[in-house]
Amino acid sequence: MDIQKLQSIYFSPTRTTSTILDQIANSLEIVNTTKIDLTCPQTEQDPNQLSTGKEELVLFGAPVYGGRIPPLAAKRLSQLKGNQTPAVVIVVYGNRAFEDALLELSDLVRARGFIPIAGAAFIGEHSFSTHDNPIAKARPDQADLNNIEAFGEKIKEKIMGIQNLGAEHIPLIPGDTPYKELHKIPIKPPITIESDCTQCMACVDACPTQAIDKEDLLKTDQDTCIRCAACVKICPENARIYDDPKLQEISKRLSTNCCDRKEPEFFL
Ligand SMILES: Cc1cc2nc3c(=O)[nH]c(=O)nc-3n(C[C@H](O)[C@H](O)[C@H](O)COP(=O)(O)O)c2cc1C
Incomplete structure (x- = not known):
């Protein structure tokens, strides 16, 4: 071929x-x-x-x-x-x-x-x-x-x-x-820490679903956000974070159970 x-x-x-x-x-x-x-x-x-x-x-x-x-x-x-x-x-x-x-x-x-x-x-x-x-x-x-x-x-x-x-x-x-059946991920979307955000818009550009409001970066649409973490990973100021305790639980569980x-x- x-x-x-x-x-x-x-x-x-x-x-x-x-x-x-x-x-x-x-x-x-x-x-x-x-x-x-x-x-x-x-x-x-x-x-x-x-x-x-x-x-x-x-x-x-x-x-x-x-x-x-x-x-x-x-x-x-x-x-x-x-x-x-x-x-x-x-x-x-x-x-x-x-x-x-x-x-x-x-x-x-x-x-x-x-x-x-x-x-x-x-x-x-x-x-x-x-x-x-x-x-x-x-x-x-x-x-x-x-x-x-x-x-x-x-x-x-x-x-x-x-x-x-x-x-x-x-x-x-x-x-x-x-x-396998699709399930909604039981965590809230990431949030923006206002005091650390420089409004560089990297999070807006990286979001696959345009879930972050361009006019107000503190607002993320709960229904369109797919919890992919693109905004969290791309933020140069670490101003986008998951503050939902359920996410820490999931991360901890995966870190412990999937370490091999x-x-x-x-x-x-
Ligand atoms: C919502 C969500 C669900 C995930 N589910 C799984 C999973 O079922 N099994 C797994 O091993 N990794 C899972 N992951 C991890 C991703 O598959 C992994 O981080 C992948 O490298 C992300 O690819 P990307 O960097 O191209 O976005 C999940 C990640 C997210 C954000």
């Missing part, structure tokens, strides 16, 4: 998924590469511009939220259209579990006309990781980067071996159907 172009398409509020996709893209050594970031509304694109062809490989990436891919990521990915386009599906999770997320992503892109030839689950620092309750701190790390390189080699080998791309090239991906290092898994 001849691949002329590589597109990375991802949803990545705290940027670990995008970092991992960049590294996979590097390892594939395809000269013509483009990226489509579906994280923020201003980057939402006309679905027609996103149609892809046969000589292209598309890397799809999303984080794991509650063992699934975030509903918003699924919605934005559902706008895409492939043309029996080969794809690689990648989920990134915070060292707890990825459950049905990779299967869901694979099924979603198949339904949109792509053919997943490989899949992987990588580990990124958990969005709820803090100084006191670290969860997969500083991942992906050097060992992960070595694994990414190895995954890239396997993708290249698989591509070289494919003459006529078809359903027989789709790997078996773990997960259950129906997928998990390793990336590949499906080819």
Whole structure:
């Protein structure tokens, strides 16, 4: 199979998924590469511009939220259209579990006309990781980067071996159907500490749902906020924080129960 172009398409509020996709893209050594970031509304694109062809490989990436891919990521990915386009599906999770997320992503892109030839689950620092309750701190790390390189080699080998791309090239991906039930995350949105905020608007720009009021940064819409922590991680003054005690409980529990290092898994 001849691949002329590589597109990375991802949803990545705290940027670990995008970092991992960049590294996979590097390892594939395809000269013509483009990226489509579906994280923020201003980057939402006309679905027609996103149609892809046969000589292209598309890397799809999303984080794991509650063992699934975030509903918003699924919605934005559902706008895409492939043309029996080969794809690689990648989920990134915070060292707890990825459950049905990779299967869901694979099924979603198949339904949109792509053919997943490989899949992987990588580990990124958990969005709820803090100084006191670290969860997969500083991942992906050097060992992960070595694994990414190895995954890239396997993708290249698989591509070289494919003459006529078809359903027989789709790997078996773990997960259950129906997928795990979606649950609302039982924590309040982050707040802004007024005295520390310099109104730089980084939080507003980083929010995937425009939940933070541009005119009044102290207001965050409870219903649109997806608790992704993008605003907390990006704030240069540490003025956006989760002050809900339930979040500290969750972080502490994850930090204690999910401290055994998990390793990336590949499906080819
Ligand atoms: C609302 C929410 C739910 C999450 N659920 C899970 C989960 O079920 N399993 C897990 O291991 N990590 C979970 N995580 C952690 C993320 O998958 C992880 O931090 C990932 O690296 C975030 O990707 P991003 O940096 O591209 O946003 C969750 C994070 C958030 C914000």
